[in-house]
Amino acid sequence: MDGNPDPLRTAKDVRETFKRMAMNDEETCALTAGGHTVGKCHGNGNAEDLSDAPEGGELEDQGFGWNNHKSRGIGANTVTSGLEGAWTTNPTQWDNGYFHLLLNYDWELKKSPAGAWQWEPINIKEEDMPVDAEDPSIRRNPIMTDADMAMKMDPEYRKISEKFYNNPEYFADVFARAWFKLTHRDLGPKSRYLGPDVPSEDLLWQDPIPTVDYTLSDSEISELKAKILATNLTVAELIATAWDSARTFRGSDNRGGANGGRIRLAPQKDWEGNEPARLQKVLNVLEGIQSGLAKKISLADLIVLGGTAAVEKAAKDGGVQITLPFTPGRGDATAEQTDIEGFEPLEPVHDAFRNYLKHDFKSKPEELMLDKAQLMGLTAAEMTVLLGGMRTLGVNYGGSKHGVFTDRVGTLSNDFFVHLVDMGYQWKPTGKNSYEIVERNTGNVRFTATRVDLVFGSSKPPEHCLLQRLF
Template sequence: MTKGKCPVIHGGATESGMSNMEWWPKALNLDILHQHDSKTNPLTNDVNYREIVKTLDVSSLKNDLHALMTDSQAWWPADWGHYGGLMIRLTWHAAGTYRVADGRGGASTGNQRFAPLNSWPDNVNLDKARRLLWPIKKKYGNKLSWADLIAYAGTIAYESMGLKTFGFAFGREDIWHPEKDIYWGSEKEWLAPSGGEGSRYSGERDLDNPLAAVMMGLIYVNPEGVDGKPDPLKTAQDVRVTFERMAMNDEETVALTAGGHTVGKCHGNGDANLLEADPEGAEIEDQGFGWLNKTKRGIGRNTVSSGIEGAWTTHPTKWDNGYFQLLLNHEWQLQKSPAGAWQWEPIDIKEEDKPVDVEDLTTRYNPIMTDADMAMKVDPEYRKISERFYQDPAYFSEVFARAWFKLTHRDLGPKARYIGPDAPQEDLIWQDPVPAGATDYDIQSVKDKIIASGLSTNEMVTIAWDSARTFRGSDKRGGANGARIRLAPNKDWQGNEPERLAKVLSVYEDIANQTGASIADVIVLGGNAGIEAAAKKAGVDIVVPFSAGRGDATDAMTDAASFDVLEPLHDGFRNWLKKDYVVSAEELLLDRSQLMGLTACEMTLLVGGMRVIGTNYGGTKHGVFTDNEGALTNDFFVNLTDMKYSWKPVAKNLYDIVDRQTDQLKWTATRVDLVLGSNSILRAYAELYAQDDNKEKFVTDFVATWVKLMNADRF
């Protein structure tokens, strides 16, 4: 070894090394399907969190959190001796990342502990809140996840300041690794204004889907105004779009904005340029802390977070109606905070209506409003709602409590997943309620009637697939339970082939009426029967496992508008794209597979099996690499990996599969078909199932994956 040369091999496992995707950018990155591999979870074999949390002493936990709120620590003192505002911001910024378009974000995984969220500019100093909570997490250990604790802390903070909360449910399981699958935007810098490189806006001000926040690194809107330029009317439009994409209507938006700013304060009494690196970029001696001020005091009244400085209300540690009283009864003017941020301050206000200093209770300062707060006053619709809340404080409190519950539980899933003594019993429309289904009917009789109905194998399998494929593990919405495929808007979605769907459903409804089974169960049983028939045609006798009890939702139980985001716009498993997209077909397949909770191997299995059964949209033959369509054989993989054939592109997403010797066309295929044979990882799975000794393994593994998807929404 050369003298003085470092013996460590740098690059491969450090940030300085080039990743495979950087070396080969055309390769398909499958990390999205395996990012939460069991190897990252130290509790996999020891703890079932959703069972052990049922033994949590909630009363004791609640008492400990109440005590924490007023136990000010010298290393990070509480404003006015109460941590409520900080804990509410912690919870809000965890839950507020949720977006309806793909159900990703939210508080249900505890992902705020990891990058990028732990170091977002909008999350400045929330690392301190998590450290304050650590003694409680340490005490309750495995019985209390970080995800539940972070969501609960803000709820108890409100309770401690006088709000009658709507309730709380436990059951959020922690992840142990950053969620790299969540697309937060394509900007190359934090807080980049719209119009720059990778801007999330197009047209007049059209925010790209599935994004909800207006800038990289913000939870929702810029508090100083659009691109940092104060204009409450313009900001109102950003607020409306952002909150709609968080599943909130105008009334909920005003309630959350006002309720979030009824307590606590903004921090900007200092120079932001003096702050050190964020937690992910800090030196090791700072123990994961971020944004430290090592040249000035930097805590208490001298804290810098948002850059805006001041409290919104006269009594910032008390739940009251002071927000609307100040906002609506005063005129406001633009001012600059000590940190140089734009904020609104009252033109004329009585001394006793000013909030006191966080440390010196004898000194008072002007209250402040952000541009988003002023939007509640100047936007006509928001103003009407604000006036009503001002006139009826009890109504405001009730609407806020319900909206806060929705914010903190939207991504937890249906009520069946709620755990704990304070979980509300009321059915809420946004929970997509489904009644319990019957379990005492004769399952074999139902299956026999389906088989005798004259429906084809691909019809039975396709309808079951279309019903279940809407499931997304991000927020536990969609799926076969509820049979919403027969209700608006699902029944009219192009991807569900409405005419064929109506034909099959008419048969299933008769069978359900005759047997007492739910239509949802009949749909799934039909798919199972079709797969059993396809396997038998391939020479394999197998029974697809089934559990009864799915219910049938009604129109009254369904918020039809909220289901628009679940409409399939592509389905690689059925070889269908609604239109030509900028994103490749195989990348769309990965995104859908991840939402359904599939691994790369399971995705490969389903594509290959669905092709040979003949479930393609519209009956197309792309990727049907078999002369025995309808049989659950491994022919797709055998022919995909056979070097007898070559692939020739004939259109953007269409290929001819031709015999190398004769140049005769044998099959046609899409990118989704061929990526299973071209991508090195996916080809490894394809080769496995193409082997002569794995014909039965293919059927067995396909059935196991099928059952996993059919039961994904059974909680």
């Protein structure tokens, strides 16, 4: 822990790190122990003799970093992490030796040859010592890191370690499943898997979604749009709900998004950014339409279709007749198919498109906007037109007027951009993340805005004028 051994504090960081990967304590312990059942650490030398990291190495290093040009630097003399030694008696085979050593011996702090802190056993039996990396006639002390000692000293990890030690088959199964999860989670839904080795079992972390067997004709789609628009729901309510349903999508691992309709389930239905009261109002109306249909249509499809119909209406109100493409086929996931804790990292704690910030973050709002847009897979042009369009549609969080540069709220128009670049206005800061648009000739306040609104017209590096760059 910052160079100072502290297994209990390390346990806290390990737990947090693996939680971000949606791993529970049992999976974390299995991955730690399983990963350390084979292999060794390398720190048998002077770390100061190593060359730069790969990106800082000389041309002749050809991408290999931390080379040792002063001594042999390989085999038993390798220095990488700085710790030196194997974790188990037989570091080239899968067994339960990790827990045997960890739990049956007392451990003390020592320094590796490279000067790193590591834990070594007290009075270890010779037969429990791993052999030297090159000379099998020599036996060496095994080692443990602070993370390993956390598996022994943290009360919860200790219980799991003892369970694994007493049941090696269970440990192997948990490790195999956790490893599969670790290496496949970024593939997204199981439907994206290819090849003959795809497991038949549906796993909760894969965010399973029931398949649907219906199709919709153009006339059926038009009829559904008419039904939705005939309700008491506003354009803003329909678009906000469709957007909130879709904005959880992450291109990094293909999680989230509108498919599954999980916005109607915990935890999403209770997220502050989804405005639970407004969300439930929309869901109730759409469920009413759904229950009256002769053909069973998923709520996930109805949510997206509602947003589509609302955008078309907003465009029509602005004098433009358009028909947006709509592809049905989304399923409705159940609560049993939803990992509540696993979805917590997808909560939108910032969303520039709806001018929403849950907290006062260290990063600037415009930086968070770029991060969100990249995660959703949006291009710069798509990010710009979506934000400007949504401002005029009036879908800001909580009905905020920041950035709503129009007198025709609810009508899809380019008013946001027209007023943003109008030289008849000047901008005056009123707080850390708030501004007023003031008429130059009268001094009257015309609109209010936030940083994510003004950034599109800024010439301040590194933003430069996004409008000029894009258009």
